[in-house]
Amino acid sequence: MVSYCPGMNATRIQVRAGRADYPVVVGADAIASLRHELDALGLGPRRILISSPRVWRLHHKRFGSLRDSGPPVLVADGERAKTLRNVERVLDALIRVKADRSIVVVAIGGGVIGDLVGFAAASYLRGVRVVHVPTTVMAQVDSAIGGKTGVNHRLGKNLIGAFHAPSLVVADPTVLSTLSPREFRSGLYEVIKYGIIADASLIDRMSAALPAIIARDPEALTPLVDASCRIKAAVVSDDERESGLRRILNFGHTVGHALEAATSYRRFLHGEAVAYGMLAALSIGVDRSLTSRAAYDAVLALITKLGPLPDIRDIATRDILTAIGRDKKVLAGTLHFVAAPRLGTTATLTDVTTAEVRAALRRIAKLVPKKSTHSS
Ligand SMILES: NC(=O)c1ccc[n+]([C@@H]2O[C@H](COP(=O)([O-])OP(=O)(O)OC[C@H]3O[C@@H](n4cnc5c(N)ncnc54)[C@H](O)[C@@H]3O)[C@@H](O)[C@H]2O)c1
Numbered sequence: 001m002v003s004y005c006p007g008m009n010a011t012r013i014q015v016r017a018g019r020a021d022y023p024v025v026v027g028a029d030a031i032a033s034l035r036h037e038l039d040a041l042g043l044g045p046r047r048i049l050i051s052s053p054r055v056w057r058l059h060h061k062r063f064g065s066l067r068d069s070g071p072p073v074l075v076a077d078g079e080r081a082k083t084l085r086n087v088e089r090v091l092d093a094l095i096r097v098k099a100d101r102s103i104v105v106v107a108i109g110g111g112v113i114g115d116l117v118g119f120a121a122a123s124y125l126r127g128v129r130v131v132h133v134p135t136t137v138m139a140q141v142d143s144a145i146g147g148k149t150g151v152n153h154r155l156g157k158n159l160i161g162a163f164h165a166p167s168l169v170v171a172d173p174t175v176l177s178t179l180s181p182r183e184f185r186s187g188l189y190e191v192i193k194y195g196i197i198a199d200a201s202l203i204d205r206m207s208a209a210l211p212a213i214i215a216r217d218p219e220a221l222t223p224l225v226d227a228s229c230r231i232k233a234a235v236v237s238d239d240e241r242e243s244g245l246r247r248i249l250n251f252g253h254t255v256g257h258a259l260e261a262a263t264s265y266r267r268f269l270h271g272e273a274v275a276y277g278m279l280a281a282l283s284i285g286v287d288r289s290l291t292s293r294a295a296y297d298a299v300l301a302l303i304t305k306l307g308p309l310p311d312i313r314d315i316a317t318r319d320i321l322t323a324i325g326r327d328k329k330v331l332a333g334t335l336h337f338v339a340a341p342r343l344g345t346t347a348t349l350t351d352v353t354t355a356e357v358r359a360a361l362r363r364i365a366k367l368v369p370k371k372s373t374h375s376s
């Protein structure tokens, strides 16, 4: 007998983590099999769903099979909502339903919901199980995997947190159809990052399928999410606590973070700043004759075709260098700059000079589109 099995075409990626390994299930309509996955892994019977008003309004129908968990707890998302106050709201809800250690917290949303709900789950009764159902590209390919959780403090981003691996991640690219174009592209720059650091064919495949990707065709998106999750899973499996290998995930993030900081986190979505940062990192490689011009050109062409980025021409180089310097202090004095000698490979440079960064910033500033995209 042939019976319909939701999520049958989903792929499973196993992540190694300290306490217990966990699967990442990736597939178009994988959410349809969420109930089945939870039951099969013994993640129940008591569950609590946590989401944001926006995500729940757009996608609540997909979670009908979990109706017996009761009404969801909705907390705001967006970077400004990533606060201890909202963690407290999640904790309040857990206490109110008298959740004990057996509770399974299901976080449904982007990276902000995932990070803050993950942190609440890490601290409630010193740790209860959490399942991530990421709904942004950023969350599906990055934040839901690896067990880093936390919130911002008014004096800095992600200053409060804990490592708390999930028990299951279900990434369903069909939910990405409702993302704003800018949020959607912002996550895709991180997919390009995975191509640069670990899988050159991903860059070629993205370039070839660009119209279908931009149209959010699940058949085009699923292989990208799958490939990205595999790379992130492999890296964090080998380096759960970020000692060395995990550093390659920071490709493009030295200059990217500096651009975000120099504009007080107001101008860029994270991925947009990373797009510039990746071009700067490749440019430094080209100037050292470490990276080929063809590699730089291939990534530039892909980023350009994907869509516009915010203008950077008015950001003072001095401010960007100051922000990089601050990052360096955090790293005990040595800047570990990740370069890409060839697409698909990385090398760590510890001797990148200010002059080299200046030259890269000059090059990338020239790439900027005329039209401002701050509001698109
Ligand atoms: N834990 C980690 O390892 C890790 C890694 C990378 C990023 N992060 C964190 O992730 C956060 C960024 O995540 P994000 O970009 O997903 O931001 P986000 O969670 O704020 O989501 C961005 C916006 O998209 C909306 N949204 C979410 N899903 C949607 C959907 N399917 N349709 C329509 N709108 C939707 C949200 O309401 C929000 O307005 C940052 O706080 C960052 O620090 C964490």
Ligand SMILES: [Zn+2]
Pocket (backbone or CB within 6 Å): 190, 253, 270, 274
């Ligand atoms: Zn990033």
